[in-house]
Amino acid sequence: MNRLFAAVYASAILALLYRHTISISRSNKTSLLSLCVPTLLFTADFILAFMWCTTQSFRLFPIRRAELIPEMNRAVPDSEYPTLDVFICTADPYKEPPVSVANTALSVMAYDYPAEKISVYVSDDGGSQLTLFAFTEAAKFAREWLPFCRRNQLAHRSPEAYFSSDDASCAGTDDIKVLYESMKVKVEHVLLKGRVEVDDLENGSSDYIGAFDKWAEDDFTGSEHPAIVHKLLETDKDRDVTGRALPNLIYVSREKRREVPHNFKAGALNVLLRVSGVMTNAPILLTLDCDTFSNDPITAQRALCYFLSQDIRSDLGYVQFPQRFRGINKNDIYGAHATHLFRLNPLGMDGLSGTSYVGTGCFFQRKAFFGSPSSSVTCPNIPPLHPSSVTSDQQSAPQSVLDSAHHVACCDYEKGSLWGSKIGFRYGSLVEDYYTGYRLQCEGWKSVFCDPPRAGFLGDAPITFDQLLNQNKRWGIGLLQVAFSKYTPLAFGLRRMGLLMSLSYSHYAFWPLWAVPLITYSLLPQLTLLTNISIFPKATDASFVLYCFLFVGAYGQDVIEFVSEGSTVQEWWSDQRCWLMKGATCHPSALIEFTMKSLGISLHGFGLTSKVIDAEQGRRYEKGVIEFGVHSSMFVSMTVVALLNLASLLYGAFKILSGGWIEEAAGLAGQLLISGFLVVNYWSVYEGVMFRADRGKMPIKTTVASFIISCGIYLLIVPLCKGISP
Numbered sequence: 268m269n270r271l272f273a274a275v276y277a278s279a280i281l282a283l284l285y286r287h288t289i290s291i292s293r294s295n296k297t298s299l300l301s302l303c304v305p306t307l308l309f310t311a312d313f314i315l316a317f318m319w320c321t322t323q324s325f326r327l328f329p330i331r332r333a334e335l336i337p338e339m340n341r342a343v344p345d346s347e348y349p350t351l352d353v354f355i356c357t358a359d360p361y362k363e364p365p366v367s368v369a370n371t372a373l374s375v376m377a378y379d380y381p382a383e384k385i386s387v388y389v390s391d392d393g394g395s396q397l398t399l400f401a402f403t404e405a406a407k408f409a410r411e412w413l414p415f416c417r418r419n420q421l422a423h424r425s426p427e428a429y430f431s432s433d434d435a436s437c438a439g440t441d442d443i444k445v446l447y448e449s450m451k452v453k454v455e456h457v458l459l460k461g462r463v464e465v466d467d468l469e470n471g472s473s474d475y476i477g478a479f480d481k482w483a484e485d486d487f488t489g490s491e492h493p494a495i496v497h498k499l500l501e502t503d504k505d506r507d508v509t510g511r512a513l514p515n516l517i518y519v520s521r522e523k524r525r526e527v528p529h530n531f532k533a534g535a536l537n538v539l540l541r542v543s544g545v546m547t548n549a550p551i552l553l554t555l556d557c558d559t560f561s562n563d564p565i566t567a568q569r570a571l572c573y574f575l576s577q578d579i580r581s582d583l584g585y586v587q588f589p590q591r592f593r594g595i596n597k598n599d600i601y602g603a604h605a606t607h608l609f610r611l612n613p614l615g616m617d618g619l620s621g622t623s624y625v626g627t628g629c630f631f632q633r634k635a636f637f638g639s640p641s642s643s644v645t646c647p648n649i650p651p652l653h654p655s656s657v658t659s660d661q662q663s664a665p666q667s668v669l670d671s672a673h674h675v676a677c678c679d680y681e682k683g684s685l686w687g688s689k690i691g692f693r694y695g696s697l698v699e700d701y702y703t704g705y706r707l708q709c710e711g712w713k714s715v716f717c718d719p720p721r722a723g724f725l726g727d728a729p730i731t732f733d734q735l736l737n738q739n740k741r742w743g744i745g746l747l748q749v750a751f752s753k754y755t756p757l758a759f760g761l762r763r764m765g766l767l768m769s770l771s772y773s774h775y776a777f778w779p780l781w782a783v784p785l786i787t788y789s790l791l792p793q794l795t796l797l798t799n800i801s802i803f804p805k806a807t808d809a810s811f812v813l814y815c816f817l818f819v820g821a822y823g824q825d826v827i828e829f830v831s832e833g834s835t836v837q838e839w840w841s842d843q844r845c846w847l848m849k850g851a852t853c854h855p856s857a858l859i860e861f862t863m864k865s866l867g868i869s870l871h872g873f874g875l876t877s878k879v880i881d882a883e884q885g886r887r888y889e890k891g892v893i894e895f896g897v898h899s900s901m902f903v904s905m906t907v908v909a910l911l912n913l914a915s916l917l918y919g920a921f922k923i924l925s926g927g928w929i930e931e932a933a934g935l936a937g938q939l940l941i942s943g944f945l946v947v948n949y950w951s952v953y954e955g956v957m958f959r960a961d962r963g964k965m966p967i968k969t970t971v972a973s974f975i976i977s978c979g980i981y982l983l984i985v986p987l988c989k990g991i992s993p
């Protein structure tokens with residue numbers, strides 16, 4: 268069905284582009300402006316057509332997988348499981364509450380997996396003693412929590428998730444909850460104070476007193492400090508309350524110096540890759556964002572089903588679980604589930620050579636970071652880092668291991684090396700995840716998409732519109748960095764991975780280009796309507812049907828795909844509405860910022876998404892109200908689009924009702940329909956501008972600026988349009 272539809276749809280696209288070429292060639296050559304409209308329409312439709320082509324690669328060979336855990340357990344006893352190194356990144360204790368980072372760590376430490384085979388490495392890019400403190404507390408709590416999970420076979424292994432779930436009624440829950448709450452209170456107390464004092468470390472934490480010494484030095488700041496590697500739990504020594512071994516838990520804060528670029532998360536992950544290399548060197552790695560806790564204790568076994576399977580080629584680089592989220596409101600007003608990105612498109616890529624890496628919830632083969640599957644391993648600078656080296660000095664010479672761990676976490680370590688270019692996570696893009704997965708696949712590594720019915724991991728999604736747009740802008744910039752580099756999927760990727768994979772990766776790389784057609788369709792039909800110029804075929808023309816088919820066909824297919832994936836029609840509506848709005852906000856911003864940066868005018872940073880929920884904002888989110896609240900250039904551009912659409916719809920409706928245009932209405936039907944559709948989509952913006960009094964409404968400053976700009980555009984366009992003969 269899909270392929271048949273694609274054939275028909277492709278013909279319709281060609282017909283439309285042909286029509287535009289004809290109009291361009293027939294346009295009145297003496298007036299530049301009359302050339303303008305068909306050229307703009309051609310450009311917009313050409314980009315839409317390009318995007319449509321790239322999405323076909325997701326639809327040709329989709330596959331769904333299922334893991335047979337009991338069979339795997341029969342074939343491989345858990346004594347033969349490989350060791351597992353887990354990487355958790357955090358970067359700011361105030362945007363990423365340390366208690367929730369600790370929950371993430373605990374959820375993995377409590378896996379149904381031999382504890383002595385798990386090592387959890389926490390990377391703290393904030394260089395914060397508060398985060399370290401939270402982990403010293405979590406290490407103590409783990410002694411109680413892990414046996415409790417085992418005894419009761421809990422489905423939820425993140426304490427926070429367990430206590431707020433319906434099945435929090437096992438024997439002993441009350442006692443352990445008291446312990447958990449007291450840990451939380453202590454951590455929050457320290458967070459309020461902003462530092463850790465000796466008193467905070469009493470009873471049981473005295474082991475850790477020395478750990479905080481580095482912060483006592485005067486020149487220690489979050490962005491300027493030496494490397495810190497601290498073992499909080501050691502599987503050889505530490506025991507839980509029942510006497511069983513605990514996993515390793517290691518706190519790492521890499522060295523930071525202001526003059527040395529730290530490459531954001533990719534830099535942090537490379538440090539973990541090396542620190543874990545000298546300490547435990549597990550063949551399987553799991554990367555997690557600080558908010559992505561494990562939601563199912565057998566998740567690691569699911570990944571093993573692939574890594575240990577005989578039928579899967581030895582070139583399996585990674586097993587990616589989808590990003591799924593908790594706490595999304597009823598109709599998912601921000602389209603935060605990102606169903607296409609995280610659930611639908613990966614099925615299609617999985618049927619080719621594998622899905623992209625999305626930064627969290629991903630199991631890797633360590634070897635994948637050290638060269639292509641066919642070639643021999645690219646050697647890192649020191650031998651113990653070799654992915655197949657055995658870490659035997661761990662017991663015999665613990666101090667020397669710790670010294671090397673500090674050494675490999677230093678700023679200068681990567682100087683002049685292949686880290687970030689040929690080995691490890693790759694540098695150069697703000698979406699290090701997408702870029703790293705892409706480069707691994709170009710080297711020949713394959714991947715698998717694993718989407719079990721019970722989510723393997725759950726994370727936080729932004730709950731204010733401003734945060735969502737800033738996150739998406741960061742992604743857009745990162746993607747453009749890849750799109751316009753020498754590794755562009757259109758050339759480099761095409762040669763390495765073939766047409767379909769290259770189209771899949773191009774679909775993302777050129778993602779911000781949606782801005783061009785979306786802005787064109789959000790302004791051109793409206794402004795021409797306001798100046799009485801008809802730009803689409805008459806509703807009575809046969810070619811009007813072509814437009815209708817293209818529109819209804821694309822939307823119809825989209826809604827069917829969404830609903831068949833288990834989403835509701837309302838969720839689909841929110842998703843497409845955000846897609847429209849992003850076209851007028853974060854996508855153009857990403858294009859502009861990327862261009863400025865390319866011209867050397869500005870620099871990009873990695874603006875962290877806050878995981879702290881303001882109570883009032885949380886309530887509005889629950890009610891499904893879109894949060895504006897702050898002034899930003901992105902809200903201005905969005906409001907301008909909203910106002911101009913409203914104006915053109917009202918103007919068109921007024922003209923028709925007053926009888927002036929009855930005969931012309933057919934000619935303006937397309938423009939009126941588009942304005943109407945956008946007005947419906949932008950309804951919440953009108954509410955935010957006019958009908959709300961809460962703190963999440965559109966700020967007055969934004970409204971006024973948008974109003975002035977809208978009038979300006981109108982006043983500019985009217986005289987210009989006089990030049991175009993209708």
Ligand SMILES: O=c1ccn([C@@H]2O[C@H](COP(=O)(O)OP(=O)(O)O[C@H]3O[C@H](CO)[C@@H](O)[C@H](O)[C@H]3O)[C@@H](O)[C@H]2O)c(=O)[nH]1
Binds near residue numbers: 535625876
């Ligand atoms: O300098 C930095 C910046 C970020 N992080 C960590 O990176 C993770 C992701 O940051 P977040 O603010 O949550 O960004 P999102 O946009 O939600 O993350 C998505 O997009 C990122 C790329 O832009 C990927 O790295 C993530 O895995 C992916 O979930 C967090 O755990 C941060 O602590 C660092 O460790 N160091």
Ligand SMILES: [Mn+2]
Binds near residue numbers: 556558727876
């Ligand atoms: Mn995140």
